[in-house]
Amino acid sequence: VSAPSTDPVTEAERLARVALSCAVEPGDGTTSSLIRQIGAVATFRQSLVPKPDSGLAQRLDEVEPERQLEQAARCGIRFVVPGDAEWPPGVDDLDHALADGGFGGTPPGLWVKGPRSLTELATSVAVVGSRTASVYGVEMTRALCGHLASARVPVVSGGARGIDFEAHDATLRADGVTVAVLACGVDRVYPAQNRDLLRHLAAEFVVVSEQPPGSAPTRPRFLARNRLIAALTRGTVLVEAALRSGALNTAGWAEQLSRQVMCVPGPVTSYTSKGVNNWLRQGRGTVVTHGSEVLELVGESGEHLVVEPRGEVRPRDSLTRTEQQVLEWVPVSSPAAVDSIARLCLVHIRETEGALRRLEGKGFVRLGDGGWRLAPDV
Amino acid sequence: VSAPSTDPVTEAERLARVALSCAVEPGDGTTSSLIRQIGAVATFRQSLVPKPDSGLAQRLDEVEPERQLEQAARCGIRFVVPGDAEWPPGVDDLDHALADGGFGGTPPGLWVKGPRSLTELATSVAVVGSRTASVYGVEMTRALCGHLASARVPVVSGGARGIDFEAHDATLRADGVTVAVLACGVDRVYPAQNRDLLRHLAAEFVVVSEQPPGSAPTRPRFLARNRLIAALTRGTVLVEAALRSGALNTAGWAEQLSRQVMCVPGPVTSYTSKGVNNWLRQGRGTVVTHGSEVLELVGESGEHLVVEPRGEVRPRDSLTRTEQQVLEWVPVSSPAAVDSIARLCLVHIRETEGALRRLEGKGFVRLGDGGWRLAPDV
Numbered sequence: 001v002s003a004p005s006t007d008p009v010t011e012a013e014r015l016a017r018v019a020l021s022c023a024v025e026p027g028d029g030t031t032s033s034l035i036r037q038i039g040a041v042a043t044f045r046q047s048l049v050p051k052p053d054s055g056l057a058q059r060l061d062e063v064e065p066e067r068q069l070e071q072a073a074r075c076g077i078r079f080v081v082p083g084d085a086e087w088p089p090g091v092d093d094l095d096h097a098l099a100d101g102g103f104g105g106t107p108p109g110l111w112v113k114g115p116r117s118l119t120e121l122a123t124s125v126a127v128v129g130s131r132t133a134s135v136y137g138v139e140m141t142r143a144l145c146g147h148l149a150s151a152r153v154p155v156v157s158g159g160a161r162g163i164d165f166e167a168h169d170a171t172l173r174a175d176g177v178t179v180a181v182l183a184c185g186v187d188r189v190y191p192a193q194n195r196d197l198l199r200h201l202a203a204e205f206v207v208v209s210e211q212p213p214g215s216a217p218t219r220p221r222f223l224a225r226n227r228l229i230a231a232l233t234r235g236t237v238l239v240e241a242a243l244r245s246g247a248l249n250t251a252g253w254a255e256q257l258s259r260q261v262m263c264v265p266g267p268v269t270s271y272t273s274k275g276v277n278n279w280l281r282q283g284r285g286t287v288v289t290h291g292s293e294v295l296e297l298v299g300e301s302g303e304h305l306v307v308e309p310r311g312e313v314r315p316r317d318s319l320t321r322t323e324q325q326v327l328e329w330v331p332v333s334s335p336a337a338v339d340s341i342a343r344l345c346l347v348h349i350r351e352t353e354g355a356l357r358r359l360e361g362k363g364f365v366r367l368g369d370g371g372w373r374l375a376p377d378v
Numbered sequence: 379v380s381a382p383s384t385d386p387v388t389e390a391e392r393l394a395r396v397a398l399s400c401a402v403e404p405g406d407g408t409t410s411s412l413i414r415q416i417g418a419v420a421t422f423r424q425s426l427v428p429k430p431d432s433g434l435a436q437r438l439d440e441v442e443p444e445r446q447l448e449q450a451a452r453c454g455i456r457f458v459v460p461g462d463a464e465w466p467p468g469v470d471d472l473d474h475a476l477a478d479g480g481f482g483g484t485p486p487g488l489w490v491k492g493p494r495s496l497t498e499l500a501t502s503v504a505v506v507g508s509r510t511a512s513v514y515g516v517e518m519t520r521a522l523c524g525h526l527a528s529a530r531v532p533v534v535s536g537g538a539r540g541i542d543f544e545a546h547d548a549t550l551r552a553d554g555v556t557v558a559v560l561a562c563g564v565d566r567v568y569p570a571q572n573r574d575l576l577r578h579l580a581a582e583f584v585v586v587s588e589q590p591p592g593s594a595p596t597r598p599r600f601l602a603r604n605r606l607i608a609a610l611t612r613g614t615v616l617v618e619a620a621l622r623s624g625a626l627n628t629a630g631w632a633e634q635l636s637r638q639v640m641c642v643p644g645p646v647t648s649y650t651s652k653g654v655n656n657w658l659r660q661g662r663g664t665v666v667t668h669g670s671e672v673l674e675l676v677g678e679s680g681e682h683l684v685v686e687p688r689g690e691v692r693p694r695d696s697l698t699r700t701e702q703q704v705l706e707w708v709p710v711s712s713p714a715a716v717d718s719i720a721r722l723c724l725v726h727i728r729e730t731e732g733a734l735r736r737l738e739g740k741g742f743v744r745l746g747d748g749g750w751r752l753a754p755d756v
Contacts, residue, residue: 216709243689265643311621330596
């Protein structure tokens with residue numbers, strides 16, 4: 001898929017990045033910025049010098065990068081690095097996104113399994129949310145992803161239970177492109193109940209991780225994975241999230257990376273909408289209620305304009321100007337005489353009477369004892 | 379209730395305002411700005427000159443202001459004008475708030491029925507919404523108004539069916555102060571099914587209108603009434619509103635008057651939340667999910683600070699720092715040996731093992747074939 005003929009990445013660079021990818025924990029901002037400053041090869045060499053309180057030198061020494069690459073290739077896994085045609089440029093934005101304690105940074109490379117290219121993610125959107133999704137969350141996720149799929153916008157998510165699963169699944173069922181970013185190696189399946197989904201994505205689409213094959217998922221790796229989801233996409237849709245949901249972490253990365261943060265509001269009384277509503281309350285996201293609104297926010301300028309929702313057209317809208325003017329001043333409760341209505345609406349009394357008769361025919365007003373009044377429910 | 383002894387309003391001024399109040403339709407911005415520029419007496423005199431396309435001179439000529447005031451007083455209705463101690467200063471902000479076609483402006487005076495003073499509204503909040511409220515909307519309205527009542531914040535609404543009714547009723551049941559602003563005369567009851575409520579408010583609290591007694595409600599009068607609700611309060615809470623709901627009109631006035639616009643988000647799939655969610659989408663309001671958040675927004679600086687919602691405390695939060703550090707690196711799926719965990723978490727292997735044992739006792743991790751892994755659901 002990538003274009004090795006024009007590949008500017010040297011063999012030494014690629015192997016240094018493999019070694020660093022295997023030995024450095026994801027989210028190690030110090031190593032990331034060293035790579036940026038002095039390059040991967042020099043970073044590798046410098047990191048081979050043992051330091052107190054760090055097992056990095058020892059771990060680096062144990063890695064056999066050529067063997068890692070070969071083993072991965074045998075499993076259909078490639079290692080994509082900056083400079084490769086397939087490298088997603090958005091990931092470089094992570095150079096400047098660090099969380100507390102220096103956590104973050106651009107990974108040395110990405111382990112990728114599957115026939116599609118990461119270049120397809122240039123227009124993608126992340127759809128994330130709680131693992132314990134409500135019926136409302138499932139419904140909204142499926143509707144949004146169905147719409148994104150029909151617009152050929154790839155959907156990125158984390159392959160987890162709940163909203164993540166629904167996002168991948170709904171996109172697949174709408175013939176869309178969807179990619180899972182994992183906290184474990186791309187050859188592993190986590191969670192087990194999503195085995196079929198993850199196998200299918202790896203076989204037909206793409207599964208991505210900054211962890212080398214074989215790695216187990218741990219909490220810090222989930223947090224590091226979230227930053228990749230944000231960096232790979234144009235924006236993150238937060239469908240449902242409790243107050244301490246990991247999906248808020250992804251939204252936080254999207255915010256830090258100046259990506260769109262899009263929030264699906266939910267009932268204040270729903271546990272799984274509390275995190276989303278709170279995010280909106282803090283002014284940290286834009287409300288989205290439909291896939292078209294997501295497209296408008298992540299598309300090119302003017303690409304996906306949304307028609308402002310206007311409510312249904314009412315029978316009243318089709319009246320003439322005079323009829324509307326007269327109707328405005330017909331009382332809703334006790335009746336009024338023609339002359340009193342005419343005086344208020346500044347229309348001649350004969351015209352007013354004519355308009356009232358037509359309005360009566362259309363069911364808007366009624367003539368009773370004491371004059372004209374609105375028909376019920378007008 | 380007002381303080382006539384220090385009343386700077388002359389008899390001529392008051393009578394001119396009565397006449398203008400009876401003859402000019404609400405929301406007549408031209409007359410309002412004339413009153414502001416040359417005073418009510420001069421405006422009255424100038425308006426007595428007949429003009430083409432305007433019945434104002436004739437209507438003014440027909441008004442008998444002394445008789446109007448006497449009749450009103452016999453029904454327990456007073457006429458409050460700028461300069462009276464009871465005049466709510468916020469209403470003057472309407473001088474500078476005009477909608478399309480010059481609709482708006484400060485009314486010549488307010489017709490008031492009930493024993494409470496309008497001065498109490500200085501700290502009030504408007505709670506408005508659809509006439510066709512959902513169970514969710516009713517529930518949210520009652521919870522919010524109950525909280526406002528317990529904080530002694532008066533609740534202003536429009537006396538209509540649905541959210542308005544619930545707002546008044548819930549405030550009353552929580553021993554709070556609530557005021558209805560009507561589109562018809564304060565001696566009238568509209569809608570009929572709210573008769574008991576409106577009678578009670580007029581007897582025990584206050585009912586307000588810029589319409590003279592006896593006036594029928596018309597559509598333009600409802601729109602004019604909405605601007606008064608916004609002007610009388612520190613902010614407007616939009617609980618539920620369809621896309622063309624009149625409650626959005628009230629929110630629009632609040633926005634124009636630089637009052638807080640507070641929105642209760644709701645399910646995207648709910649008809650009666652579409653208007654509110656759309657308002658939030660446009661960035662025109664702040665999310666509120668609880669009465670305390672309303673108080674924070676409308677109170678004096680620092681008066682009602684809200685504790686940021688933090689989610690429930692988890693068992694994990696009570697672990698020691700080392701235990702937390704070790705726990706972070708225990709794999710969620712396949713097990714890992716102590717030395718591999720120790721290497722990742724940068725804790726000495728003996729300390730790591732001790733922490734793992736304690737974590738096992740607390741149910742966080744399990745030791746099985748191949749090493750340690752997280753317990754399910756940690």
